[in-house]
Amino acid sequence: MLAPGAATRNAGPPFVLLISDRPAERSALERAIALVMDCKAVEPGAVLPSIRPHLVIVDAPPDRAAAVNLVAGASARPVPCLILARGGPAPFTGAHVRQIPATAPRQVVLANAFAMIEDAARSVEARKRRLIEHVSGATAIVADLFDSAALGAGLRQSDIDRGTELVLDAVSEVGIGAWLEAVWRHDIGVYQHTLGVAGHAATFGATIGLSRSDLGRLVRAALLHDIGKSRIPVDILNKPGPLTPEEFRLMQRHPDIGASLLTAQGEFEPAIIDVVRHHHERLDGRGYPDRLAGSAISDLVRIISICDVFSALTERRTYRQPASGAEALSIMVEAEGHLDRDLLRAFTPVMLGNETLSA
Numbered sequence: 311m312l313a314p315g316a317a318t319r320n321a322g323p324p325f326v327l328l329i330s331d332r333p334a335e336r337s338a339l340e341r342a343i344a345l346v347m348d349c350k351a352v353e354p355g356a357v358l359p360s361i362r363p364h365l366v367i368v369d370a371p372p373d374r375a376a377a378v379n380l381v382a383g384a385s386a387r388p389v390p391c392l393i394l395a396r397g398g399p400a401p402f403t404g405a406h407v408r409q410i411p412a413t414a415p416r417q418v419v420l421a422n423a424f425a426m427i428e429d430a431a432r433s434v435e436a437r438k439r440r441l442i443e444h445v446s447g448a449t450a451i452v453a454d455l456f457d458s459a460a461l462g463a464g465l466r467q468s469d470i471d472r473g474t475e476l477v478l479d480a481v482s483e484v485g486i487g488a489w490l491e492a493v494w495r496h497d498i499g500v501y502q503h504t505l506g507v508a509g510h511a512a513t514f515g516a517t518i519g520l521s522r523s524d525l526g527r528l529v530r531a532a533l534l535h536d537i538g539k540s541r542i543p544v545d546i547l548n549k550p551g552p553l554t555p556e557e558f559r560l561m562q563r564h565p566d567i568g569a570s571l572l573t574a575q576g577e578f579e580p581a582i583i584d585v586v587r588h589h590h591e592r593l594d595g596r597g598y599p600d601r602l603a604g605s606a607i608s609d610l611v612r613i614i615s616i617c618d619v620f621s622a623l624t625e626r627r628t629y630r631q632p633a634s635g636a637e638a639l640s641i642m643v644e645a646e647g648h649l650d651r652d653l654l655r656a657f658t659p660v661m662l663g664n665e666t667l668s669a
């Protein structure tokens with residue numbers, strides 16, 4: 311049996327998981343369902359696929375059927391489940407569950423299965439649409455923030471709050487993998503990086519159990535961390551290759567520029583300005599701009615630094631292949647003296663367990 315969260319991951323083409331202890335019925339249903347969608351048919355107790363099915367059909371006695379709910383219903387977004395009941399109370403219930411008698415004619419079982427496949431497909435489509443709306447909204451907000459900063463106009467708190475809500479809602483609904491897929495499809499460059507860091511921060515913060523208000527502060531800090539880049543010439547920002555020493559020095563000014571910009575506006579909390587100014591510091595004191603070391607670097611800064619480096623390594627750039635999550639993490643773990651090791655350890659399973667919205 312899988313761990314509860316394992317089957318919530320989407321990958322590959324959608325499929326129906328059929329768990330049945332009646333071999334003849336199992337192969338008849340498998341053949342019929344395979345006409346509309348891939349179908350994996352197994353006996354109760356068999357090893358289950360590690361990716362999220364589109365629909366689970368359970369045809370088993372109540373005690374064996376109840377165990378399937380670990381896969382079908384324990385996640386935040388339960389897998390739709392059709393139970394072919396053998397009598398007695400339902401082994402589990404919920405909006406994702408439909409139950410019909412195991413004695414129902416096969417056409418009735420199939421009609422129910424096909425209706426549930428269609429419903430699930432519709433809700434995946436609806437989630438994809440909502441995700442695109444969230445990414446479009448958040449990108450427009452980040453673009454506006456960078457434009458305002460470039461022009462020396464004030465940054466609107468209501469925009470930052472709205473951007474924070476969009477990131478938090480989308481990441482909690484579809485997961486970081488689907489968020490990044492949409493962000494990467496939707497835009498390029500610094501906005502994409504900003505939304506990637508914000509998505510990772512939302513996921514990381516939720517995983518370590520931050521309160522909603524701390525989570526909001528973390529995502530706001532992520533949305534603003536590179537705001538100083540709004541004053542760096544675009545041809546340096548988007549240069550498809552390594553920077554010259556002169557360009558690099560200019561680029562390294564963005565934390566200072568960003569922090570000054572927020573300080574001048576006079577309405578940002580010190581913790582946010584701290585992130586903007588110090589997200590390129592290193593624990594060993596070899597970062598910039600202030601060469602802070604150890605305990606002088608706050609937890610909020612440490613979290614954003616990890617999300618920032620991870621995002622940068624895994625982003626698609628024109629001049630290099632993105633690192634995989636595992637490759638990025640090994641680079642980060644080996645970079646002695648840069649990042650907080652305990653937080654990095656807490657971050658690791660999050661980044662190796664990305665969800666996508668492909669099914």
Ligand SMILES: [Fe+2]
Nearest residue numbers: 535536589590
């Ligand atoms: Fe930065």
Ligand SMILES: [Fe+2]
Nearest residue numbers: 503535536618
């Ligand atoms: Fe960054």
